[in-house]
Amino acid sequence: MASRSIRLAVIPGDGIGPEVVAEGLKVLEAVAPSGDLAFEQTSYDLGAARWHRTGETLPDSVLEELRGQDVILLGAVGDPSVPSGTLERGLLLRTRFELDHYVNLRPVKLFPGVKTPLADVTPEDIDMVVVREGTEGPYTGVGGVLRKGTEHEVATQESVNTAFGVERVVRYAFEVAASRPRKKLTLVHKDNVLTFAGDLYQRTLKRVGAEYPQVSTDYCHVDAATMFFVGQPQRFDVVVTDNLFGDIITDIGAAIAGGIGLAASGNVNPDRTAPSMFEPVHGSAPDIAGQGKADPTATILSVAMLLDHVGAAEAARRVEQAVSDDLAERGALGARSTSQVGDAIAKRVSG
Amino acid sequence: MASRSIRLAVIPGDGIGPEVVAEGLKVLEAVAPSGDLAFEQTSYDLGAARWHRTGETLPDSVLEELRGQDVILLGAVGDPSVPSGTLERGLLLRTRFELDHYVNLRPVKLFPGVKTPLADVTPEDIDMVVVREGTEGPYTGVGGVLRKGTEHEVATQESVNTAFGVERVVRYAFEVAASRPRKKLTLVHKDNVLTFAGDLYQRTLKRVGAEYPQVSTDYCHVDAATMFFVGQPQRFDVVVTDNLFGDIITDIGAAIAGGIGLAASGNVNPDRTAPSMFEPVHGSAPDIAGQGKADPTATILSVAMLLDHVGAAEAARRVEQAVSDDLAERGALGARSTSQVGDAIAKRVSG
Ligand SMILES: CC(C)[C@H](C(=O)O)[C@@H](O)C(=O)O
Ligand SMILES: CC(C)[C@H](C(=O)O)[C@@H](O)C(=O)O
Numbered sequence: 001m002a003s004r005s006i007r008l009a010v011i012p013g014d015g016i017g018p019e020v021v022a023e024g025l026k027v028l029e030a031v032a033p034s035g036d037l038a039f040e041q042t043s044y045d046l047g048a049a050r051w052h053r054t055g056e057t058l059p060d061s062v063l064e065e066l067r068g069q070d071v072i073l074l075g076a077v078g079d080p081s082v083p084s085g086t087l088e089r090g091l092l093l094r095t096r097f098e099l100d101h102y103v104n105l106r107p108v109k110l111f112p113g114v115k116t117p118l119a120d121v122t123p124e125d126i127d128m129v130v131v132r133e134g135t136e137g138p139y140t141g142v143g144g145v146l147r148k149g150t151e152h153e154v155a156t157q158e159s160v161n162t163a164f165g166v167e168r169v170v171r172y173a174f175e176v177a178a179s180r181p182r183k184k185l186t187l188v189h190k191d192n193v194l195t196f197a198g199d200l201y202q203r204t205l206k207r208v209g210a211e212y213p214q215v216s217t218d219y220c221h222v223d224a225a226t227m228f229f230v231g232q233p234q235r236f237d238v239v240v241t242d243n244l245f246g247d248i249i250t251d252i253g254a255a256i257a258g259g260i261g262l263a264a265s266g267n268v269n270p271d272r273t274a275p276s277m278f279e280p281v282h283g284s285a286p287d288i289a290g291q292g293k294a295d296p297t298a299t300i301l302s303v304a305m306l307l308d309h310v311g312a313a314e315a316a317r318r319v320e321q322a323v324s325d326d327l328a329e330r331g332a333l334g335a336r337s338t339s340q341v342g343d344a345i346a347k348r349v350s351g
Numbered sequence: 352m353a354s355r356s357i358r359l360a361v362i363p364g365d366g367i368g369p370e371v372v373a374e375g376l377k378v379l380e381a382v383a384p385s386g387d388l389a390f391e392q393t394s395y396d397l398g399a400a401r402w403h404r405t406g407e408t409l410p411d412s413v414l415e416e417l418r419g420q421d422v423i424l425l426g427a428v429g430d431p432s433v434p435s436g437t438l439e440r441g442l443l444l445r446t447r448f449e450l451d452h453y454v455n456l457r458p459v460k461l462f463p464g465v466k467t468p469l470a471d472v473t474p475e476d477i478d479m480v481v482v483r484e485g486t487e488g489p490y491t492g493v494g495g496v497l498r499k500g501t502e503h504e505v506a507t508q509e510s511v512n513t514a515f516g517v518e519r520v521v522r523y524a525f526e527v528a529a530s531r532p533r534k535k536l537t538l539v540h541k542d543n544v545l546t547f548a549g550d551l552y553q554r555t556l557k558r559v560g561a562e563y564p565q566v567s568t569d570y571c572h573v574d575a576a577t578m579f580f581v582g583q584p585q586r587f588d589v590v591v592t593d594n595l596f597g598d599i600i601t602d603i604g605a606a607i608a609g610g611i612g613l614a615a616s617g618n619v620n621p622d623r624t625a626p627s628m629f630e631p632v633h634g635s636a637p638d639i640a641g642q643g644k645a646d647p648t649a650t651i652l653s654v655a656m657l658l659d660h661v662g663a664a665e666a667a668r669r670v671e672q673a674v675s676d677d678l679a680e681r682g683a684l685g686a687r688s689t690s691q692v693g694d695a696i697a698k699r700v701s702g
Contacts, residue, residue, distance in 0.1 A: 084553075088543040117582050119470040138489075138510070138545065145547045149554070153514035155547040159489070163504035190595070192439040194489065196496045196506040202435075203500070223602035230581060230606040231468050244541070248599060251574035255581040 006310050008039045009069040009275065014047040015284025016294035016338075017075025023296035023342025024073060024303045027322075030346035031307070031315045042069065046091055048079035048284075057090030063098055071306055072277035075299065076284040089141060096134050099274035101267035102165065103172050104132035104246060105305065106281065108233075108253035111262070113328035118256055121233065126257055128236040129180075131173040132246025134267055136165040137197075139243040161197045161242070166204045172270055173240035174212045184237035185209075186218040188225045188245055197242070205240075226252055254281055261295030262327075264302040266309065276309050278302040292337040297323060300345055315349075322348035357661050359390045360420040360626065365398040366635025367645035367689075368426025374647030374693025375424060375654045378673075381697035382658070382666045393420065397442055399430035399635075408441030414449055422657055423628035426650065427635040440492060447485050450625035452618035453516065454523050455483035455597060456656065457632065459584075459604035462613070464679035469607055472584065477608055479587040480531075482524040483597025485618055487516040488548075490594040512548045512593070517555045523621055524591035525563045535588035536560075537569040539576045539596055548593070556591075577603055605632055612646030613678075615653040617660065627660055629653040643688035648674060651696055666700075673699035 010025065012018035025041070032039060044062060051057055066072060072095075077087045095101070110116055110126035136159075143157040170187075177185040187205050191198025202219070209217050220228065220235075222245045228235050229252045241249065254263035263281035280298030288294055301323055307316035322345045326333075336344070361376065363369035376392070383390060395413060402408055417423060423446075428438045446452070461467055461477035487510075494508040521538075528536040538556050542549025553570070560568050571579065571586075573596045579586050580603045592600065605614035614632035631649030639645055652674055658667035673696045677684075687695070 085543045085546040089546065117470060118468050143547050151514050153551060155512045155551040157510040157545045157548050159508040161506045163502050192436045194508045195436040195440065196494050197508050200504060200506040223598050226577060226599055226603045227606040227611065230603060247574050248577055252577045252581060255578040260578065
């Protein structure tokens with residue numbers, strides 16, 4: 001079979017971003033020859049450093065270049081020296097919205113040998129996928145401020161939810177659920193308070209669900225869901241939820257599955273009208289940047305998701321297996337640097 | 352000292368509500384003679400049963416009667432037979448908004464002897480108070496639906512935040528923090544995404560904080576906060592947050608502190624322009640209603656908060672101590688019914 005060339009945009013970003021991305025790419029290079037694919041990399045200088053230098057977060061021209069790529073790997077962006085929201089709204093969320101990443105895919109899986117803060121749980125108990133909506137809800141940026149700084153100030157934020165937007169993410173979640181052994185889909189929302197949006201999600205779940213009789217469905221308020229994540233994580237197989245609830249519950253998901261150093265994610269455009277973007281859930285952690293302390297595992301697992309997305313399922317499984325084996329051995333391996341972890345996993349996938 | 356008579360409105364509600372309220376009142380009666388206060392009770396029939404009978408959630412006339420009371424004790428309302436949101440918006444939230452319960456006070460405390468789902472934590476690690484805003488944010492009900500049921504449907508929910516509303520809850524939280532040994536106040540929000548509302552909270556924290564130099568302040572994104580609740584609960588002393596984030600994090604709080612059966616809350620109007628309302632965080636649990644299985648402890652701890660609110664601090668401490676002693680012994684006591692738990696605690700406070 002002829003080797004397929006894939007245009008890969010790399011956004012190392014700030015803080016530990018470049019360090020973990022380097023290990024992700026190391027593993028990608030180690031596994032690539034085993035598939036029928038080659039990656040053509042272009043690196044993009046975006047993040048806090050560029051903002052300080054030029055005041056730019058994501059120039060239109062760069063966005064257009066990104067559109068021409070097949071897939072994106074992002075490390076982390078952000079720095080305390082940049083006003084909160086500048087890079088989040090101007091770069092991260094702009095990319096998700098402009099490239100129509102309407103599925104934010106976040107597996108929550110406890111690998112054998114990984115320490116969880118929960119007592120009495122085993123890897124069988126924590127194995128779910130959260131399908132977080134990525135392009136609407138409270139993340140739209142709609143809202144504003146009136147009489148700022150006065151005693152009469154009013155600040156609003158609007159959650160905007162559309163039949164179009166909800167249906168496509170719910171449908172995707174049903175597809176994921178249908179492909180898994182348990183075939184269970186739980187809607188997480190707060191339909192007793194956010195009645196308009198919650199009702200739209202509920203009706204959509206019911207309507208689309210009629211096409212997936214093999215998938216059982218379930219509903220859970222977001223507040224109760226956080227409690228079940230901690231007390232009964234077995235309850236969940238696939239979860240579909242809005243942009244903000246998804247943000248919150250996937251961080252609890254990361255916590256129970258061994259921490260943010262292991263949590264991978266994909267900002268996916270399932271229609272492939274623009275490139276999808278894969279990134280660790282963690283941030284730029286400037287406090288440990290440059291010290292070789294960051295765990296690159298979340299990035300490496302994001303690379304596995306990226307491989308799946310470009311159709312290299314066999315390579316994706318190899319990376320996941322290598323990570324799983326590495327994690328199982330980790331206790332015995334003692335403290336390792338960022339690049340030692342990357343080397344070990346790269347060796348496993350190529351070996 | 353002359354005995355003070357306090358008008359107490361009781362809303363037993365649905366499901367396990369009446370059962371747990373009965374135990375709360377039992378403890379209240381047992382402790383009352385020890386203070387200089389007497390309670391004059393009026394019971395209100397509100398909840399799912401009334402809605403089914405009359406279609407009413409909270410008639411204006413009942414609301415006016417409630418306004419004439421000094422304090423309210425609520426069990427739980429809700430039933431799956433009532434459309435989601437009907438009682439929540441029409442009764443619970445209506446009461447909180449109309450009676451200006453702008454502080455929703457939720458202690459998160461691990462009592463000795465209580466089993467937590469977290470490994471490696473002790474009661475010293477979990478002892479915080481969440482001050483949740485109660486009258487604005489995403490709970491306003493502002494929003495709507497356009498083209499319902501069509502492929503062009505749009506459903507919105509608006510978070511409305513005012514300088515007036517944010518300042519008063521932040522100020523209350525500083526007062527709580529100043530009264531505690533650690534004197535630490537953490538703002539939980541999502542100011543990198545919900546930039547307008549987050550910025551209002553941040554500026555208010557800074558401005559009001561200038562009046563409380565003895566209190567140290569801190570900020571944490573809501574997603575990270577959920578992770579820290581599970582991984583580093585020691586991090587928190589007093590937390591101030593908006594209505595929705597408060598709803599979510601206090602359920603994780605309940606989970607880590609031994610479950611929803613122990614979580615108490617107060618919907619407080621600190622200006623005393625209307626009665627405050629105390630209630631367990633849990634719902635009506637219709638699946639176990641009428642079986643004597645519900646744990647009344649959350650309601651009994653809510654009664655302790657109620658006692659504090661009406662100025663009976665000594666009685667409040669006795670109830671808390673009795674609960675603490677009961678919990679410490681619980682393992683040895685074996686399974687007990689709702690009324691056995693109430694009897695045991697009532698005996699301790701009167702003994
Ligand atoms: C950085 C922030 C904008 C982002 C989000 O809220 O989505 C992050 O928390 C995440 O989960 O990817
Ligand atoms: C029942 C519901 C309206 C309520 C809320 O969201 O505030 C409940 O979850 C709570 O925490 O008291």
